[in-house]
Amino acid sequence: xxxxxxxxxxxxxxxxxxxxxxxxxxxxxxxxxxxxxxxxxxxxxxxxxxxxxxxxxxxxxxxxxxxxxxxxxxxxxxxxxxxxxxxxxxxxxxxxxxxxxxxxxxxxxxxxxxxxxxxxxxxxxxxxxxxxxxxxxxxxxxxxxxxxxxxxxxxxxxxxxxxxxxxxxxxxxxxxxxxxxxxxxxxxxxxxxxxxxxx
Numbered sequence: 001x002x003x004x005x006x007x008x009x010x011x012x013x014x015x016x017x018x019x020x021x022x023x024x025x026x027x028x029x030x031x032x033x034x035x036x037x038x039x040x041x042x043x044x045x046x047x048x049x050x051x052x053x054x055x056x057x058x059x060x061x062x063x064x065x066x067x068x069x070x071x072x073x074x075x076x077x078x079x080x081x082x083x084x085x086x087x088x089x090x091x092x093x094x095x096x097x098x099x100x101x102x103x104x105x106x107x108x109x110x111x112x113x114x115x116x117x118x119x120x121x122x123x124x125x126x127x128x129x130x131x132x133x134x135x136x137x138x139x140x141x142x143x144x145x146x147x148x149x150x151x152x153x154x155x156x157x158x159x160x161x162x163x164x165x166x167x168x169x170x171x172x173x174x175x176x177x178x179x180x181x182x183x184x185x186x187x188x189x190x191x192x193x194x195x196x197x198x199x
Contacts, residue, residue: 043190045198049179055081055170058181059088062166065192066093066148068119071162073154076170081179082152085170086123089150093117102152104128108138110147122147126156135160 049055066072072089074082087100094114103109103125111121122143129135135157143149144162154161167184185193 042184042186043193045181045183045193047181047183047198048173049081049170049181050173051177052081052084055084055179055181056088059085060092061196061198062168062193063089063092064117065196066119068146068148069144070119071144071149071151071165073161073165073167074150074152074170075154075167077172080170080172082170083125085168086150086152090121090123093121093148108143120147122149124149124151126151126153129153129156132156132158132160 047058049058062072066089074085076082083102086102090100090111091098094111094117098111100111100123101109103123104127107125107128109123111123113119113121122139124135124138124140124143126135140149140157140160151157151161164187165185166189167182169182169184171180171182173179183193183198
């Protein structure tokens with residue numbers, strides 16, 4: 001399959017304003033309501049996470065909801081808690097003792113599902129990606145089709161980032177160990193998140 005074939009819709013520019021503190025979360029959410037998912041109103045949840053354990057708990061609540069073909073985009077600065085979330089997510093869907101290194105240099109790590117789960121988890125860290133088309137070499141099409149994609153630095157994908165996804169933005173909270181989480185989801189994510197009391 002050719003690398004320049006436009007397989008996925010361009011991502012909403014609103015999400016970029018969450019990254020690196022370049023824009024306000026509230027303004028980005030309002031923009032997202034207009035831009036995301038073909039004009040469909042997204043489901044938005046804002047949560048205060050008092051410590052790292054709360055980030056781990058959030059990942060554990062969301063992990064069982066994910067299905068093959070789902071894309072979860074993790075937004076936030078370095079040290080915001082993206083890898084903490086990803087590690088907990090992977091362990092919840094597989095081996096609780098799984099070593100889950102950050103794929104900073106490999107760019108992707110694949111984890112087979114545990115009992116009761118379907119779809120391997122593809123954990124992408126795309127910080128070092130220099131062009132969106134390089135993602136084809138990481139089997140990203142296979143991940144989007146059959147796996148559960150957990151993507152750190154999703155802005156690196158540009159137009160390849162699927163429009164239908166769950167965005168999870170982690171930012172610094174009011175105290176050093178606290179975090180703020182903003183979840184923006186369209187499609188069936190609204191119903192799924194409501195099932196676990198998020199919303």
